[in-house]
Amino acid sequence: MTAAITIEGLEVVFDRFRALKGVSLDVREGESYGLVGESGSGKSTLLRAITGLAPVASGTIAVNSKRLGKTRDKAFYRDVQMVFQDPYGSLHPRQTVDRLLQEPLAIHGIADGEKRIERALDEVGLGKGFRFRYAHQLSGGQRQRVAIARALILEPSILLLDEPTSALDASVQAEVLNLLEEVRRRRKLTFLMVSHDLAIITHMCERLMVMRNGEAVETLTASQLIGHRVGEDYTRNLLRASEGFVRV
Ligand SMILES: Nc1ncnc2c1ncn2[C@@H]1O[C@H](COP(=O)(O)OP(=O)(O)O)[C@@H](O)[C@H]1O
Numbered sequence: 078m079t080a081a082i083t084i085e086g087l088e089v090v091f092d093r094f095r096a097l098k099g100v101s102l103d104v105r106e107g108e109s110y111g112l113v114g115e116s117g118s119g120k121s122t123l124l125r126a127i128t129g130l131a132p133v134a135s136g137t138i139a140v141n142s143k144r145l146g147k148t149r150d151k152a153f154y155r156d157v158q159m160v161f162q163d164p165y166g167s168l169h170p171r172q173t174v175d176r177l178l179q180e181p182l183a184i185h186g187i188a189d190g191e192k193r194i195e196r197a198l199d200e201v202g203l204g205k206g207f208r209f210r211y212a213h214q215l216s217g218g219q220r221q222r223v224a225i226a227r228a229l230i231l232e233p234s235i236l237l238l239d240e241p242t243s244a245l246d247a248s249v250q251a252e253v254l255n256l257l258e259e260v261r262r263r264r265k266l267t268f269l270m271v272s273h274d275l276a277i278i279t280h281m282c283e284r285l286m287v288m289r290n291g292e293a294v295e296t297l298t299a300s301q302l303i304g305h306r307v308g309e310d311y312t313r314n315l316l317r318a319s320e321g322f323v324r325v
């Protein structure tokens with residue numbers, strides 16, 4: 078199977094603080110891969126390093142078999158898109174949905190914008206009626222749907238999802254997760270998804286990596302985690318701490 082993301086010995090250092098201490102990871106094309114671990118373990122930093130937003134001190138990152146250098150070109154941002162946790166922070170409230178969707182199209186000089194905007198709005202379950210609404214007029218779930226539409230509009234092959242539903246109410250959370258799963262299947266996308274919620278990760282992902290203090294603790298399949306067939310005490314504690322997980 079082809080690799081979508083291959084990371085070897087990745088170190089990220091902020092001033093003197095080592096946020097990632099030599100992490101390796103491989104995500105296959107079409108796979109949904111999870112990152113779990115307590116707050117501060119380096120999950121977001123790993124996604125940010127891929128997109129070129131964290132200071133890489135050593136190690137290598139390859140995306141679709143192409144090794145990345147210090148900077149990312151436009152082609153990279155067409156192929157790799159990120160969805161953040163906070164739909165309030167990531168979309169400008171005083172812009173219309175149309176404008177938010179036009180922006181990446183303009184940056185990348187894409188001609189068939191009309192078609193893409195309509196398709197993306199349909200695909201995220203909003204439809205044309207939302208096109209000229211302002212971001213601040215939308216609910217949290219609707220905003221996150223716009224953020225997903227915006228990520229899809231460049232027709233990427235990889236989505237990096239950083240706690241994409243943790244700012245949402247439980248029922249809305251489930252809707253958005255189902256939407257993401259549908260979109261992944263339809264578009265044959267690869268997901269690298271961060272969540273502190275083990276139930277979400279086992280629902281959405283085939284494999285996952287457990288992180289702690291900037292290091293990989295272990296790599297598991299979702300069924301190993303569900304069956305509590307884990308190798309490390311740290312992971313066992315995470316399982317114990319994730320309230321209600323045993324009932325899933
Ligand atoms: N821009 C930054 N400058 C300094 N330290 C940072 C920066 N971003 C993250 N860190 C530190 O790196 C560690 C990992 O952070 P992060 O990747 O956000 O963790 P997680 O997403 O797993 O909660 C934390 O200790 C955090 O304080």
Ligand SMILES: [Mg+2]
Nearest residue numbers: 120121122239
């Ligand atoms: Mg984070």
